[in-house]
Amino acid sequence: NAGVTQTPKFRVLKTGQSMTLLCAQDMNHEYMYWYRQDPGMGLRLIHYSVGEGTTAKGEVPDGYNVSRLKKQNFLLGLESAAPSQTSVYFCASSTSGGLAGGSSYNEQFFGPGTRLTVL
């Protein structure tokens, strides 16, 4: 199993450009998540999904959109990138409720991260 993979690993954008980050998992997990991590800080939840075709806002959703058209994929889009979106982005998945949702808890598996710089 590859677990959770993220594409691309690195990207540099200019202000106003758009891009999509792809997260894929091969563990048949229902829940998927997008986090961002800024220097010296922990992770903050951007959006998450509790199943195919669903999405929900996390703590810092502004400036981002997501889609979950297939169970194994969770896409994070930046329509008009801003320097404030320079960060490391992590995707995660879990069988059911992870750190963000659900009455029960299951371990979240994280991807290796995407380092995004917006100039």
Add this chain to the structure above:
Amino acid sequence: DAKTTQPPSMDCAEGRAANLPCNHSTISGNEYVYWYRQIHSQGPQYIIHGLKNNETNEMASLIITEDRKSSTLILPHATLRDTAVYYCIVRVPKNTGGFKTIFGAGTRLFVKA
């Protein structure tokens, strides 16, 4: 809005036990405490979680005080590969449903040879 407090950094000698404290004095009665770690430039990795009883798995032990206001993660025999940032996490229920997770800055553990 901080729900957990951890020391910013700790040192531990290789082969010795590493004891990482966490204060979560405002935790509610049915909320678990979760521990994750993040090795440099990698995604976070789950370690353990618990409610009120002590927990142990192949990676670590979790000791939760009787009043549940603090806990300690114990790595019984730390190795150099355990050098990482350790996050103590509590989920906070939101009025709109779901949970808000506050990671905080964590404790940077340095294991030294």
